Amino acid sequence: MEHAFIEVLARWLHFAGALIWIGHNYATAVTRARYVPLRADDLSDPDGPVQRTLMQREHGTFRYASLLTLLSGLVILYDRGWLADALTLQGHLAPLGAGIWIAVLMVCNLWFVLWPHQKKILGFVAAPLDDRLRASRITFLSARVNTMLSVPVLFFMGAGAHAGALFG
Numbered sequence: 001m002e003h004a005f006i007e008v009l010a011r012w013l014h015f016a017g018a019l020i021w022i023g024h025n026y027a028t029a030v031t032r033a034r035y036v037p038l039r040a041d042d043l044s045d046p047d048g049p050v051q052r053t054l055m056q057r058e059h060g061t062f063r064y065a066s067l068l069t070l071l072s073g074l075v076i077l078y079d080r081g082w083l084a085d086a087l088t089l090q091g092h093l094a095p096l097g098a099g100i101w102i103a104v105l106m107v108c109n110l111w112f113v114l115w116p117h118q119k120k121i122l123g124f125v126a127a128p129l130d131d132r133l134r135a136s137r138i139t140f141l142s143a144r145v146n147t148m149l150s151v152p153v154l155f156f157m158g159a160g161a162h163a164g165a166l167f168g
Contacts, residue, residue, distance in 0.1 A: 007080075013068055013072040017065040017066070020065035021066045021069050024061075028147070029147045035141075038050065039133075043121070063115060073103070074100070085097070086100060087101075096157065098156045099154075099160060106146045106150070110142075117135035117139045118139050121139065
């Protein structure tokens with residue numbers, strides 16, 4: 001009974017986290033379909049309209065949703081005894097493992113590329129204005145990479161659970 005509770009809880013956390021994380025990626029891609037470069041005067045006034053708009057977009061929820069999604073997925077596989085085979089891309093669990101490794105890449109991109117640059121743009125980290133302007137392009141591209149990588153992640157997760165004949 002304890003394993004069933006852990007599985008159900010982890011699945012719902014995985015599902016909710018993925019909706020927030022991937023949903024944020026897609027919503028951002030739709031609402032900001034192309035890169036619009038920031039200008040120096042956009043970031044020079046901390047109370048200016050552009051800076052306020054940027055601050056409203058930065059809410060952090062999706063960053064933590066990425067960790068929740070990854071960790072709850074790992075808990076599910078560990079609970080089933082599949083984690084080692086998935087991570088080492090063994091047998092019918094190879095598609096799940098491929099999805100996991102791409103998701104790990106996405107989480108690392110989010111936390112170690114996008115977020116440090118976003119902190120510069122928002123002024124959370126002191127940086128010269130030129131660095132802040134360059135960081136806006138990097139965050140845009142980093143977010144697009146995660147949006148594109150979400151497609152194979154979703155494919156491999158679905159294939160791992162429902163297309164065993166293709167990978168067996």
